Structure formats: structure tokens, C-alpha cells
Amino acid sequence: MDQVGFYLGVALTSYLHIFRPDVIVLAGGVAQGGSLLIEPIRKAMNRLASPWYLEHFHGIELSSLGTEGQAIGAASFDIIARLTALCQLMNALSNHLE
Numbered sequence: 001m002d003q004v005g006f007y008l009g010v011a012l013t014s015y016l017h018i019f020r021p022d023v024i025v026l027a028g029g030v031a032q033g034g035s036l037l038i039e040p041i042r043k044a045m046n047r048l049a050s051p052w053y054l055e056h057f058h059g060i061e062l063s064s065l066g067t068e069g070q071a072i073g074a075a076s077f078d079i080i081a082r083l084t085a086l087c088q089l090m091n092a093l094s095n096h097l098e
Helices: 002-019 028-032 035-048 051-056 066-097
Strands: 024-026 060-062
Touching: 002 024, 002 035, 024 028, 028 066, 035 060
Parallel strands: 024 060
Antiparallel strands: none
């Protein structure tokens, strides 16, 4: 588990440097690993990440949604896309009626 945690820490350090999130939330199978994965991930990130990024980073959390998190996230993207399309349609109709 330490090696898996290290490689996840390497990947999440890259993610931290690119996107600068305040918090990283882990879900699904990774979250089920709990502290067996979280501690090696934290150690790798503390070792590899630039101090400025770590100073502004508030840590890694486990999702309270468990294994359902991915499905809920995917569904939310679909809902947002449909609502965006509906708003665009309503705006187009509104402009057409003016």
C-alpha cells in the first residue's frame, strides 16, 4: 500500500501544482483504502510539492458519499449540461420575442 500511496501522491502533487485546489477529496476505491493510502499520499506530497502550494493547500479529505460519489458526480455534470442548454434556449426564445 505504501508504494501505491506514493504513486498516488506523485499524481496528486502534479494535480496540486496544475489546478491549485484548496482541498482534494478522494472517493471510491481510493477512499476505501483509508489511512493505509492517505498517509503515504500525504508523505509523498509533503516531500514533492513546492512549499508555496503546500502552504495554500488545506489537505486531503475522504468523500462522505463513499462509492456513490462517482455516480453522483457524473449525474451532476449531465444535469448541469441540460440546465445550461435549457437556459440558452430560453434566452434565445426571449430574444426572439422582443
